[in-house]
Amino acid sequence: MQSYRHSTNLKSGLVIFAVLIAVASLAYTSRIVDQLRDRESTAVQIWAEAMGAITKTQAETTNPFLPDLQALSVFLDSLETTGVSVSPSSQQMARFREAVRWAQSMPPAGETSFIANYIVLREDFTYTIPSIVSDSTGPMMWRNLPVSEEMGSGEDSVQAMARLAAFQEEMDRLNEPIPIEVSSESLGELRQRVHFGESKLIRELRIFPFAQLLFVGLYILVGYIGFSYVRRSEQSSLWVGMAKEAAHQLGTPISSLMGWTALMKETNMSDDEQQNAIQEVEKDISRLQRVTNRFSNIGSRPKLVATQLSDVIGGVTDYMRLRIPKQGQVINLTAEIPETLAVPLNTELFEWVIENLIKNALDAIQKDAGNIALRAYTQNDKVLIEVEDNGKGIDRRQWKNVFRPGYSTKKRGWGLGLSLAKRIVEDYHGGELQLLQSKVNEGTTFRITLPAA
Numbered sequence: 189m190q191s192y193r194h195s196t197n198l199k200s201g202l203v204i205f206a207v208l209i210a211v212a213s214l215a216y217t218s219r220i221v222d223q224l225r226d227r228e229s230t231a232v233q234i235w236a237e238a239m240g241a242i243t244k245t246q247a248e249t250t251n252p253f254l255p256d257l258q259a260l261s262v263f264l265d266s267l268e269t270t271g272v273s274v275s276p277s278s279q280q281m282a283r284f285r286e287a288v289r290w291a292q293s294m295p296p297a298g299e300t301s302f303i304a305n306y307i308v309l310r311e312d313f314t315y316t317i318p319s320i321v322s323d324s325t326g327p328m329m330w331r332n333l334p335v336s337e338e339m340g341s342g343e344d345s346v347q348a349m350a351r352l353a354a355f356q357e358e359m360d361r362l363n364e365p366i367p368i369e370v371s372s373e374s375l376g377e378l379r380q381r382v383h384f385g386e387s388k389l390i391r392e393l394r395i396f397p398f399a400q401l402l403f404v405g406l407y408i409l410v411g412y413i414g415f416s417y418v419r420r421s422e423q424s425s426l427w428v429g430m431a432k433e434a435a436h437q438l439g440t441p442i443s444s445l446m447g448w449t450a451l452m453k454e455t456n457m458s459d460d461e462q463q464n465a466i467q468e469v470e471k472d473i474s475r476l477q478r479v480t481n482r483f484s485n486i487g488s489r490p491k492l493v494a495t496q497l498s499d500v501i502g503g504v505t506d507y508m509r510l511r512i513p514k515q516g517q518v519i520n521l522t523a524e525i526p527e528t529l530a531v532p533l534n535t536e537l538f539e540w541v542i543e544n545l546i547k548n549a550l551d552a553i554q555k556d557a558g559n560i561a562l563r564a565y566t567q568n569d570k571v572l573i574e575v576e577d578n579g580k581g582i583d584r585r586q587w588k589n590v591f592r593p594g595y596s597t598k599k600r601g602w603g604l605g606l607s608l609a610k611r612i613v614e615d616y617h618g619g620e621l622q623l624l625q626s627k628v629n630e631g632t633t634f635r636i637t638l639p640a641a
Contacts, residue, residue: 206407206408210404213397217393217394217396217397220393221394224389228387229363232382232384233366236366236368239321239368240370240380256280256284259280316387316388317332317384317385318330318331318384318385320333320355320359322381322383323378323379326349326352326353327349327352327353327356330355333352335348335352335355336348355383359385362386363385365382366381366382366384367379367380367381368380368381438479440511441472441475441479442472444468444472444511448465452465471507478536478539490534492533492534492616493532493533493534494531497525497526497530497564497573500533500535500538500542501525501562502523502525503539504539505542505546505562508521509521519558519559520560523562525563526564526565529564529566529571530640530641531639531640532617532638533617533638534617537616540612541609541612542575545575545609545634546562548606549575549577551579552631553577553580558579559577559578562574562576566640569639570639571637571639572637573636573637573638574624574635575633575634575635575636576631576632577633578630581627581628581630581631581632582628584626587626590606590623592607593607618638619638620635620636622637
């Protein structure tokens with residue numbers, strides 16, 4: 189049915205939407221991860237270069253006048269305690285002056301310590317990036333790894349070094365090691381390498397899209413189960429509705445046959461009356477045949493034949509006009525259909541559509557005098573058929589529900605007539621059935637749009 193197709197389309201749309209969201213999330217997360225990796229790589233590069241520069245600075249600033257400054261300190265201490273002045277030699281005085289000039293030219297020691305401690309080696313600088321500094325002998329220093337510094341020099345040093353070697357190999361697969369090369373007179377040639385991996389943030393970001401995919405998959409599963417439940421419930425309602433509709437379709441001609449049979453049993457009927465009764469019985473039998481054909485055509489692709497619209501609608505209105513209830517109401521059923529209009533139709537199914545619309549109009553009329561008008565006209569190579577009544581109308585908030593299977597405002601209705609009519613028009617005839625307008629206590633107009641022959 190129509191709503192079944194809608195639920196299928198909704199499920200397909202839900203899956204496509206979820207997949208698009210997941211793909212977009214993966215692409216965006218991959219972009220963020222690449223940016224973070226570049227940022228962390230730059231941070232480690234700066235850290236490595238700064239460590240090399242500090243090592244070189246500290247090596248080059250080793251005090252070459254330490255013995256002379258110590259001798260000067262001893263001389264000053266003796267002068268302060270004994271008051272005896274022993275003049276140093278001219279060579280010692282020259283060394284003392286060079287040592288003092290060197291000390292005066294040196295920057296405060298705190299500057300190097302500040303750079304090392306507060307800029308390069310701050311804990312929040314490369315805070316979560318695992319790294320290893322190694323030389324030709326193996327790992328020398330490591331950070332943010334589950335290996336303590338004590339393990340590197342204690343009884344578990346062999347195990348710790350094996351773990352560090354494994355971490356180092358894994359880091360080298362992720363990132364190219366950064367070399368630290370220092371050349372100075374005191375240290376000679378110093379060559380080290382910085383190995384680094386990915387921070388915890390990047391590892392979590394890599395897992396996040398898969399967690400999101402899992403969540404989206406669960407969302408799709410729940411949605412699929414929900415839609416499947418709705419579909420099964422709707423199919424169940426349709427089966428019940430079809431059974432009731434079949435009983436209703438058969439009930440009208442059967443009741444009519446029973447009435448004509450009872451009338452024909454009377455002995456005082458004239459020949460003309462009997463002939464008229466026989467003709468009506470034949471009509472009801474033909475009606476039963478059409479009902480059978482209608483239900484056999486449901487679910488299969490019916491054959492469409494170019495048919496005069498006036499013949500089809502005229503036949504339905506004539507049949508329904510004779511069977512309009514006469515108790516306390518006067519209902520005028522009219523049809524204005526040009527004889528020149530021809531439309532590709534399956535006559536038996538399309539008659540069912542017109543009958544359902546007329547029956548809905550009859551049920552909606554609660555006045556003593558009612559009018560049901562059918563009219564047809566052409567517009568832009570389309571044939572438009574309108575069914576208008578002056579019944580109780582439909583509230584604007586319920587317009588979206590009138591074609592939903594199971595929806596009915598009648599106490600004993602089963603809400604299948606309009607749903608079947610819509611499927612027959614749209615699926616089998618390539619047209620459209622819509623609620624054109626409706627006002628409470630004023631009336632309702634339905635419109636059928638079909639391609640012209």
